[in-house]
Amino acid sequence: MKNSLRANVKRGSLAGVASVGAAALLLTGCGPAPQAGTPTATASDYTGCIVSDSGGFDDQSFNQSSYEGLKKSEKDLGIKVNQVESKTNNDFEPNLRAMVSAGCNLTVTVGFLLGDATKKQAEANPDLHFAIIDFGYAKPIANVKPIIYDTAQAAFMAGYLAAASTKTGTVATFGGIKIPTVTIFMDGYADGVKYYNEKKGKDVKLLGWDKAKQDGSFTGDFEKQDKGKQLTQNFLDQGADVVMPVAGPVGKGAGAALKEAKAAGKDVKLIWVDSDGFLTAPDYKGIMLSSVMKQMGSAVETVVKEDKDGKFTNEPYIGTLANEGVQLAPFHDLDSAVPAEVKTELDQIKKDIVDGKLKVESAASPKA
């Protein structure tokens, strides 16, 4: 008995190892070994896969949210999951090929950089399905579903909130790299500030982004937090007291600078992006006014579920305020700092945007 088990293991099959583990668990009755391998026995044959861009699945941004969405599908829908990280742009095509040969029903690719590679594999494998995050094709492809976001809508609310919260009359924003998925936040934010000024007859200044010129402050990447800190320090010196960094992990640099300013007695606030920063960047809870959320996880889960149920379409999924694909996060600890009046106004703005009464436009908005 023991010998045959061992032979299994040597053949290198996962099931073998798992059965040894399970058998050992039964025989010895001690040790916290989990029941590895059971999902593969009972789960459906559906395989959902994901290929990251060079940020990896721990980028605290769209790779991570998309990955978490797929992982959640694994638990909730009982599907199999394959994931592969790209370290460089060179890895995209081999990774996608590997996913195709691993028998993935749906492969999620993350970011515009994977656009070409996804297109190529999609055209070569017309019977497989793909979904791409944050990128839409000019000419739709029959088996690729773009998952895109009209982030400007939620960023508009954030801009209004920032303008309503500033004590100094100056707010700021900056980006990581000047790409449409970043500038769309900044456009919406700028418009929100402008809308507040028009409504209230105020003159709140915005630093870091000029919507008309489509130019502003960028750190140059999504990695170097010290640059985010430096830039935020500059904004503080120029009198800004609410800052929205649109730079993934670099936002932590902004958080650090604001935290120091807060410790020095200044009343400053941070607006996070992508996820609810109160939960994902808890270090800055005390200054976290709100977050502009892109619900990528739930979008991925929805697309996977649709595909599993045979309802795949190549119609783009566009996250909006209406379908709650983009949202303004709760104020959490700073709830008391936001006047009830402003909250009502924000609700009204949301309603107006959903109803189409208020148009939020950005050069980077998804064209549906």
Add this chain to the structure above:
Amino acid sequence: MTDQNEPQYPGGTPAGPDAGKDHADKRHPDKHHVPTPAEEETAAVVSLDTAGGAMEPSAVPATAQSGKIPGGPETLARRIFTGSGMVSVLAVLLALILGGLLIVSTDKQVGATAGYLFARPSDFLSAVWTAATRSYVALFQGSVFNPRGSSVAVQFAPLMETLTIATPLITAGLGVALAFRAGLFNIGAQGQIIMAGILAAWVGFALHLPVGLHLLLVLIAGIVGGAIWGGLVGLLKARTGAHEVILTIMFNYIALYFLRYLLNTPAFQRPGESNPISPILDPNAVYPQIFGTQYRLHLGFILAIAATVFVWWLLNRSTVGFEFRAVGANAKASLTAGINVPRATVLVMAIAGALAGMSGVAQVAGTEKVLTDGVAATYGFDAITVALLGRSTPWGTFAAGLLFGAFRAGAVQMQIQTGTPIDIVLVVQSLIVLFIAAPPLVRAVFGLNPRKKKAVTAGKSKKAATTGGAA
């Protein structure tokens, strides 16, 4: 004896300064003093040290300089770059073993079985064995041969992938290796690849030319781009004496941010889009695929082989290459011997840049077919590792490039089949570099410490000498 010794002193050379004379006089205050053999030796060394009195004696007397000529075979740099081939192989082996341990320690099953290690140790041990072998089997299947493929073509697809990924590594590695041989630490392959990529890509997507001519122009544009970027470093070093390490690192930044700037201009973006990604290169501007469209392997690989042959010929058969090696061995001696060192510096950096430029072309015209800010990936830095592992020889670099290509290609399968994080593969690669850079460590681990050997040999030769003397 004194007379015999005399001509070595500046008294005999008309150019010799008076200081030299004093020097000689001080050494021989008494003309009738007959020097002992030891003194004679010192005198000879001193004359060597001062180039026969033409130069000031060095601050450190030749006798105190451990008896070895600087730049000789025992300096650290030379030990690193030209350590024995055995060390490279053992370094890879050692890195694989340590990598295996890492894989095992991060494996879930191993962790689970470790929970009841004492109750049933065999489970734990077999889980350890499975985790390590499974990963390396996946690495092999992803890089050389996949027996589960449905046809021969599919079975050999991993090998083709390895060769594809190796292509830019080989050419950039050759560039770095060539500069190493001329005594220059070329850290600038990254920037050279980027500049080559910019030019080659632009020629590729902005111009529309007939088949053949277009690709040729793309190739030339890339090579020229790399050569200029490398040559500029050589020129600055030769003219101003600025250190090439600082120059190349700064040139890398300049190239990268220049590329990012360009990608934000409409001229380098697709019409109607504002993402920083260039249009796709013309079909006429890309390398043809060697073995059909099912593999990514392209003409660039053949060119990489040609480049290896060229560098081998350059280093071993040409006058220019001899000059490069001489400058690398000892720049001052080369200058004395009449070699134009500044010219050699500029030339070697330009050729190194041109080789790295071929990697840039392999990227934009071979695999990527577009220009993004990740066009150079990490090839420029991996090239340094490849050149080190290849001990700065052309064919060694070629082999090292293939090995790294295999690691990269296999890493994909390793991730998918076993869930081993790709970072582990990168750790293994880094370990290789670490061990290559520390040959004594590897020798010590494998019990090949040269000191012991030397002592034994010395003892033997002494014995032999004694025996010889007695006979």
